[in-house]
Amino acid sequence: MKELHDIQEVYFIGIGGIGMSALARYFNAKGKKVSGYDKTETDLTRQLVKEGITVYYEDDEKHIAKAADLVVYTPAIPKEHKGLLYYRQNGYTLLKRSDVLGAITKSSFNxxxxxxxxxxxxxxMTAHLLRHSGYGCNAFLGGIAANYNSNFWSSEKNVCVVEADEYDRSFLKLRPDIAVISAMDADHLDIYGTEEEMQQAFVDFAGQVKKGGTLFSKWGLKRSADLKADHHFTYSLQHSNASTYAANIxxxxxxxxxxxxxxxxxxKAVALNMGGLHNIENAVAAIAIAKQLHIEDEKIKAAIADFKGVKRRFEYIIPPSGNSQTVYVDDYAHHPAELEALIKSAKRLFADKKCTVVFQPHLFSRTRDFAEAFAASLDLADEVILLPVYPARELPIAGVTSKMIFDKMKNKNKRIMSKEEALHWIKNGYGQNTPNLLITAGAGDIDQLVRPVKEILER
Structure with missing residues (x-):
């Protein structure tokens, strides 16, 4: 492979993915010619096109960038993808997203x-804090920062803030100077096989921290004693045994x-203008990093107060106000623990409202592996609408549908609907004369409902 600075043209297979699009923006910002393929047009791919990146939606050889010095692909792309096969068969430099991110951050403070x-x-939050305070950083994010409407930005400062993805063991390509481990709950068992094997990957990630570096881990993690770094601190929502924690909430x-x-x-007196107690804990982690970097207290507080959140992370689509009985929150939650945190936090903030959750399970394997835990989390809501499973990269698994979760739920106020049926239901009588809290949640294409649901509710 050529050195990164010598590369002139890059082609992305799966360019619309949140991590892939950040890399596409990186190369585009460096003045390289960037193009790519994705199977569906989205708000994100439309934004990439506005920024000068060419995006194709047909898997057709005529769209292949034959002059590409580098081809970047995501492991979620099927092996039989025509573009992927062409590049493989013709000797192109073909790298996973994680390899490219590892190469970009090879000589930076990470x-x-x-x-x-x-x-x-x-x-x-961390990247925003560093940018807002004037410390400066390059950011590679796994979501769209509402403050900047982007998942990437560059800086002359040789500091990178990187979302370290555990899927496909991608994060083991990174060498952190400062690392955070926020949770090690079982997930991606299609990759890891067992919870123990997945936890071992996080132990290995901690082992990637550079000599003299710092690790912040959430207080009480399983295998916390095995997480080794030269400097190891803990953080928590409110546990006073942690090195950093919140109080007087x-x-x-x-x-x-x-x-x-x-x-x-x-x-003292930190203000966070987004919902979810778990987001206070997230802010505690970001503040711990900022303190490690010796950023001044007043700059930290100003940055947190100015933080507008991340798209689809406890995002207020219809915020609490005197004008509407309904509060509408959209969230990316796709794991039982995330759903539980989301519903509990929302109900605590809006205890006077009836909580309705529209949930789209993501992946057949995750639905099968965690059906009982999903059911228990969803039982916390007053009312639940289950959409069909979003398959993403997977083929169907016999017997695995949303009904698997439905049948394990104790809450009797539940339905299974298509997206179209859910829209019709909301349009025709949802929430009449009742103060309501509506939550849409999931990592699939449920985000396509957000705009029409908002329009219905505002009418």
């Missing part, structure tokens, strides 16, 4: 955030005010 949940918000207009104890003492 802050890498990992975890089965929480990592996107912590990464985005109060609700504040759909967000929170709280204090944070750090190794340097108390940071």
């Amino acid at each position: 802050i890498c955030i990992a975890g089965t949940h929480g990592k996107t918000t912590i990464t985005t 109060t609700n504040r207009e759909g967000g929170y005010a709280f204090d944070v104890y750090t190794t340097g003492g108390w940071l």
